[in-house]
Amino acid sequence: MKILLILGLLLCYSFVSSSGDTTIHTNNWAVLVCTSRFWFNYRHMANTLSLYRTVKRLGIPDERIILMLADDMACNARNEYPAQVFNNENHKLNLYGDNVEVDYRGYEVTVENFLRVLTGRHENAVPRSKRLLSDEGSHILLYMTGHGGDEFLKFQDAEELQSHDLADAVKQMKEKRRFKELMIMVDTCQAATLFNQLQSPGVLAIGSSLKGENSYSHHLDSDIGVSVVDRFTYYTLAFFERLNIYDNASLNSLFRSYDPRLLMSTAYYRTDLYQPHLVELWRPFILIQLTKPSQVKSPIVRAIPRCHSINFPSTMQTSQMMS
Amino acid sequence: MASLLRSLILLLIVQSFLFAIAFGSNEVEEFSEALLLKPLPDRKVLAHFHFENRAPPSNSHGRHHHLFPKAISQLVQKFRVKEMELSFTQGRWNHEHWGGFDPLSSMNAKPVGVELWAVFDVPQSQVDTSWKNLTHALSGLFCASINFLESSTSYAAPTWGFGPNSDKLRYGSLPREAVCTENLTPWLKLLPCRDKDGISALMNRPSVYRGFYHSQRLHLSTVESGQEGLASGIVLEQTLTVVLQPETTSVESNMQPSWSISSLFGRKVVGRCVLAKSSNVYLQLEGLLGHELKNVDTEIEAHELWKNAEFELSLKPERVLRESSSFLFIFDIDKSSDSEPFDLGLTWKLPSKWSCQQAPLHASRFLMGSGNERGAIAILLKATESQEKLSGRDLTNGHCTIKANIFQIFPWYIKVYYHSLQIFVDQQQTTDSEVLKKINVSPSTDKVSSGMMEMMLELPCEVKSVAISIEYDKGFLHIDEYPPDANQGFDIPSALISFPNHHASLDFQEELSKSPLLSSFKEKSLVRSYTEVLLVPLTTPDFSMPYNVITITCTIFALYFGSLLNVLRRRIGEEERFLKSQGKKTGGRLKQLLSRITAKIRGRPNEEQSSSESPAAQSSVLSSKLIFKIILVAGAAAAWQYFSTDK
Numbered sequence: 001m002k003i004l005l006i007l008g009l010l011l012c013y014s015f016v017s018s019s020g021d022t023t024i025h026t027n028n029w030a031v032l033v034c035t036s037r038f039w040f041n042y043r044h045m046a047n048t049l050s051l052y053r054t055v056k057r058l059g060i061p062d063e064r065i066i067l068m069l070a071d072d073m074a075c076n077a078r079n080e081y082p083a084q085v086f087n088n089e090n091h092k093l094n095l096y097g098d099n100v101e102v103d104y105r106g107y108e109v110t111v112e113n114f115l116r117v118l119t120g121r122h123e124n125a126v127p128r129s130k131r132l133l134s135d136e137g138s139h140i141l142l143y144m145t146g147h148g149g150d151e152f153l154k155f156q157d158a159e160e161l162q163s164h165d166l167a168d169a170v171k172q173m174k175e176k177r178r179f180k181e182l183m184i185m186v187d188t189c190q191a192a193t194l195f196n197q198l199q200s201p202g203v204l205a206i207g208s209s210l211k212g213e214n215s216y217s218h219h220l221d222s223d224i225g226v227s228v229v230d231r232f233t234y235y236t237l238a239f240f241e242r243l244n245i246y247d248n249a250s251l252n253s254l255f256r257s258y259d260p261r262l263l264m265s266t267a268y269y270r271t272d273l274y275q276p277h278l279v280e281l282w283r284p285f286i287l288i289q290l291t292k293p294s295q296v297k298s299p300i301v302r303a304i305p306r307c308h309s310i311n312f313p314s315t316m317q318t319s320q321m322m323s
Numbered sequence: 324m325a326s327l328l329r330s331l332i333l334l335l336i337v338q339s340f341l342f343a344i345a346f347g348s349n350e351v352e353e354f355s356e357a358l359l360l361k362p363l364p365d366r367k368v369l370a371h372f373h374f375e376n377r378a379p380p381s382n383s384h385g386r387h388h389h390l391f392p393k394a395i396s397q398l399v400q401k402f403r404v405k406e407m408e409l410s411f412t413q414g415r416w417n418h419e420h421w422g423g424f425d426p427l428s429s430m431n432a433k434p435v436g437v438e439l440w441a442v443f444d445v446p447q448s449q450v451d452t453s454w455k456n457l458t459h460a461l462s463g464l465f466c467a468s469i470n471f472l473e474s475s476t477s478y479a480a481p482t483w484g485f486g487p488n489s490d491k492l493r494y495g496s497l498p499r500e501a502v503c504t505e506n507l508t509p510w511l512k513l514l515p516c517r518d519k520d521g522i523s524a525l526m527n528r529p530s531v532y533r534g535f536y537h538s539q540r541l542h543l544s545t546v547e548s549g550q551e552g553l554a555s556g557i558v559l560e561q562t563l564t565v566v567l568q569p570e571t572t573s574v575e576s577n578m579q580p581s582w583s584i585s586s587l588f589g590r591k592v593v594g595r596c597v598l599a600k601s602s603n604v605y606l607q608l609e610g611l612l613g614h615e616l617k618n619v620d621t622e623i624e625a626h627e628l629w630k631n632a633e634f635e636l637s638l639k640p641e642r643v644l645r646e647s648s649s650f651l652f653i654f655d656i657d658k659s660s661d662s663e664p665f666d667l668g669l670t671w672k673l674p675s676k677w678s679c680q681q682a683p684l685h686a687s688r689f690l691m692g693s694g695n696e697r698g699a700i701a702i703l704l705k706a707t708e709s710q711e712k713l714s715g716r717d718l719t720n721g722h723c724t725i726k727a728n729i730f731q732i733f734p735w736y737i738k739v740y741y742h743s744l745q746i747f748v749d750q751q752q753t754t755d756s757e758v759l760k761k762i763n764v765s766p767s768t769d770k771v772s773s774g775m776m777e778m779m780l781e782l783p784c785e786v787k788s789v790a791i792s793i794e795y796d797k798g799f800l801h802i803d804e805y806p807p808d809a810n811q812g813f814d815i816p817s818a819l820i821s822f823p824n825h826h827a828s829l830d831f832q833e834e835l836s837k838s839p840l841l842s843s844f845k846e847k848s849l850v851r852s853y854t855e856v857l858l859v860p861l862t863t864p865d866f867s868m869p870y871n872v873i874t875i876t877c878t879i880f881a882l883y884f885g886s887l888l889n890v891l892r893r894r895i896g897e898e899e900r901f902l903k904s905q906g907k908k909t910g911g912r913l914k915q916l917l918s919r920i921t922a923k924i925r926g927r928p929n930e931e932q933s934s935s936e937s938p939a940a941q942s943s944v945l946s947s948k949l950i951f952k953i954i955l956v957a958g959a960a961a962a963w964q965y966f967s968t969d970k
Contacts, residue, residue: 037807072501075413075532082532083504098518098528102466102505107806125456125473127463156807158866 026137030055030065035146035155037071042226043217045073046087047145047233049095054240068104070156087229089221103130111161118169136177148188167197174200187232189214192268203273208232209265216264231263352390353377354515355601357840358522365420366580372563375839380548380556392513402457406544407441411502414536422679423852426827426844431564433538434817434853436498443491454493466505475772476735484730484777496816498856504528510539521596525588536566583668591664595656609649610677637668644831681707683725686820688854695862697796704789723784731818733774735767736798743794749787797861812858821851
C-alpha cells in the first residue's frame with residue numbers, strides 16, 4: 001500500500017514538473033530600456049532605438065514592445081536633424097521613423113516603474129499599453145543600456161538598479177509565470193556583474209563587458225557632435241541586420257560574432273540557467289537552437305583574459321567614450 | 324404568381340424603407356479634412372491641418388463605428404467626459420507677427436508642452452477620480468507623461484477665468500513635456516485614413532518638427548441627443564498647426580519667399596482620403612492692399628486674383644471667397660492622384676508687407692528679483708496698434724473699457740503672497756478696486772495642491788500699458804521630489820489672458836454644411852493669448868554631498884586606524900632579526916646536526932645555549948622601544964584630541 005502511494009506521488013510529481021516543461025511558446029515580448037538622460041548620452045538612446053527597430057522589423061508589434069526612453073533626443077533643441085535619430089555617421093537609417101511609440105519617457109523611467117513593468121504590479125489606473133502582459137509561454141527580450149558599474153545600473157543619474165533588485169524581479173516573474181524564457185541583454189560598463197545574483201531557470205543573460213572592463217562607444221558623429229552608438233550594440237545590430245524574419249540563425253552564431261578586439265571588452269554570456277536540453281525555437285524574433293553546453297562556450301569569447309592595458313590598434317576614431 | 328409578385332414588391336418597399344432609416348440625415352458618421360495655408364508677414368508660412376470626425380447619437384450598447392475612432396468613444400463613455408481638449412505644443416506663438424485676433428490664433432496658439440482640460444458629467448465627488456483615470460488613459464494613448472497630472476499638486480479647478488464655466492472642469496499643464504513623433508503617431512492613428520492617404524500623408528515628420536511652432540490639438544465635445552436611451556453624439560476635432568520657414572533662393576531680402584507644398588513638406592498630395600466627406604486645401608491671404616475689388620463678379624475675381632502683379636499661384640483655385648481684408652482661395656484635390664499630384668505653390672513677384680490683426684493688448688510675463696529665497700512675477704499688458712480699431716466696441720456706463728481675464732496656476736513651491744498684488748496702469752499705481760473688478764484666489768497647500776488665481780480687469784480703452792506684479796517665496800522640496808535634472812529649474816505654467824468682450828470670427832459667407840473648417844472660423848471664439856512659461860531656479864541640495872562626506876570620513880578613519888595599528892603592532896627591524904636567525908640556523912645546520920649526533924653520543928649540553936642568549940638581549944631592546952612607542956601613540960592621541968576640540 002505504502003509503496004503504491006509513494007509511486008503514485010512520484011508519478012504526480014513527475015507529471016507536474018514535466019507539464020511545466022511542455023508549455024508552448026505563445027508570444028514574444030520586448031522590454032527596451034534606455035536609462036540615461038542628457039544630450040551627451042545620445043548613443044544610449046540610439047542603442048535602444050536600434051534594438052527597437054530590429055525587433056519591430058523581425059516581427060514583434062508595438063503592442064508587445066515596452067519602450068522606455070529617459071530623454072528626448074529626436075526633438076531635442078540640440079538636434080540638428082529634428083525627429084531623426086541616427087546610429088551611424090552615414091545617416092542612412094533614421095531610427096525614429098514615422099511610427100514610434102514610446103511607453104515610458106522622460107521622468108517616468110525610474111527603477112520603480114521598471115520593476116513594476118517586470119513584475120506586473122501596477123496601480124489600477126495604468127493603461128494596458130504600459131503593462132507587460134506576458135503569460136507563461138512568452139519569450140521576453142529585456143535590453144538595458146546606460147551607465148553602469150559593479151552590480152548596478154544607473155537610472156537617470158539619480159538612482160541605481162542593483163543586481164539583486166533585478167534578480168528579485170526576475171524571481172517574482174518566474175513565480176508568477178510571466179515568462180517561459182527571458183533573454184537579458186545589457187550594454188553598460190561591467191555589465192556582466194549585473195547578472196551575479198540571477199538564479200531563476202529559463203534566463204539567458206548577455207553582457208557587453210566583464211567586471212573591471214568598460215564598454216566603449218563606437219564612433220563619433222561630427223555632425224551631431226556626440227558619439228552615436230556603442231560598440232556592443234553596433235556589432236549586435238550588424239549581426240541582426242543580416243537576418244530577416246525567416247532566417248534560422250542561432251544564439252551561438254551571435255556569440256561567435258562578437259570579437260573582443262573590436263568590442264574593446266569581453267562579451268559575456270550566461271547560459272547555466274538556460275536548460276540546454278530544450279531545443280527552443282524563438283520564432284519570429286530569431287530562431288535559436290541551443291546546442292550542448294560544451295559547444296556553446298566558444299574559445300574565442302572565453303579564453304581572452306580581462307586586460308585593461310592592452311593597446312588595441314585603433315583604426316577607429318580616437319575619442320572613445322565609456323558607458 | 325401574383326402573390327409572389329406582391330410579396331416581392333412588399334419586400335422591396337420594406338427594404339427601401341429600412342435603407343431610408345439607416346441612411347437618414349443624422350445617423351451617419353462623417354469625416355472631413357482640410358488644409359489651410361497662410362503666408363505670414365515675417366517670411367514664414369502657416370500650415371493648419373484640420374480633421375473633424377462626427378459620431379451621431381446612437382444606442383450606447385452595440386455602438387459600431389466605421390469612421391470614428393473607438394478609443395475616443397470608449398474614453399468618453401468610460402469617464403463620462405463632456406468636453407475635453409488636449410494639446411501638445413512646442414515653440415512660442417509670435418503674436419506680433421502672426422496675429423492674435425483671428426480664430427486660428429485664438430484656438431491654436433497654445434502654451435508650451437502639454438495642456439489638458441476636461442469637463443465631466445459625473446457627481447462632484449467623483450470628478451477628481453475621473454480626472455485621474457483620464458490622465459492615465461491619455462498617457463497610454465498618446466505616449467506622453469500626462470499621468471503626472473493625476474496628483475492634486477498639478478491640476479486646478481478654474482471657475483470663470485478659464486473658458487467653459489463649470490464646476491466640473493479640471494485644468495492641468497505640463498510645460499516641460501517633450502513633443503515628438505511618438506505623440507503624433509497615435510494622434511494620426513485616430514484618423515480613418517491614418518497618415519497613408521489624403522492630406523495627412525503630407526505630414527513629413529522632420530518637416531513638422533523643424534517648424535518654429537508646432538501644435539497638435541485634440542478637442543472633443545459631446546452633443547446631447549435629447550432622447551432617453553441614446554448615448555450622446557461626439558464631435559472630435561483634431562488640428563495640427565505648423566509654422567514653417569521655406570528655404571529662400573532669392574537674393575533680395577525684402578521679398579517674401581516663394582514656396583510650394585513640396586518645398587515645405589517634401590511631399591505632394593496624391594489623392595484625397597476616400598472616407599472623407601469633404602477634402603479641401605485653402606490658401607488665405609491677408610491684408611492685400613493692392614486689390615480693392617468690391618463689387619466684382621466671382622469669375623473675374625478668381626481669374627484676376629490668383630495671377631497678378633504681386634503674386635502668382637501655381638494652380639487655379641476652384642473658388643475665391645472674401646472677407647473684409649482677407650481672401651480665401653479654395654482648391655479641390657479630388658482629381659489629384661499619383662500621376663497628377665497636387666502641388667500648390669505661391670510665387671511672390673513684388674515685395675509685399677502686411678500685418679496681421681492683433682489682440683487689443685499684448686501680454687508678456689517675466690520674473691523679477693534674484694536669489695533663492697523670494698521673487699516676484701510680473702505680467703505686462705501693452706497696447707497694440709489694433710487697440711484703436713477695437714476700442715469702439717465696449718461701452719460700460721458710458722466709458723469705453725476693455726475687459727481682460729487673467730488666469731494663472733502656481734505650483735505649491737511658489738508660495739505666492741496674494742496680498743502683495745499690485746496693478747500699475749500707465750505706470751501709475753492704482754488702488755485695486757479701480758481696475759480689478761473680480762478676483763478668485765485658491766491658495767496653495769504645501770505638497771497638496773497648487774495655487775490658482777483668476778482676475779477680471781476693466782481697463783480704459785486708451786490704456787497704454789498695464790503691469791501686474793505679485794510676490795512669492797520659494798519653497799523647499801523633499802530630496803525625493805527633485806527631478807533628475809533639478810539644476811535646470813522649475814516651471815510655472817503659462818498664464819492665460821482672455822478678452823471676454825472680444826470675439827474673433829471670420830465669416831466668408833459660405834454655407835455652413837460644406838466645410839467644417841470654415842464653420843469653425845465662423846463661430847465666435849474668445850480672443851485669448853497665453854504668456855510665456857517661467858523658469859524658476861529653486862534651492863537644490865548638493866546631491867553628491869552624502870557620497871563626498873562618506874568618502875572623506877572613511878578616508879580619515881582609515882588613515883587614523885591604519886597608522887595606529889601600524890604603530891602598535893609593527894616591530895621595527897623584525898624582518899632583519901628573523902632573517903638573521905634564519906641565517907644562523909641555515910649556516911650551522913650541518914654543524915648542528917653533527918653537534919646533535921655527537922651530543923646524542925656524548926650527552927646534551929649544546930642546544931640550549933644559543934637560544935638562551937637572544938631573549939635576554941631582546942628584552943632590553945624591546946622595553947626601550949616599547950616605551951618609545953607608547954610615548955609616540957600618546958602624543959598622537961593628545962594632538963588629535965587637541966585639534967579636534969579646538970575650533
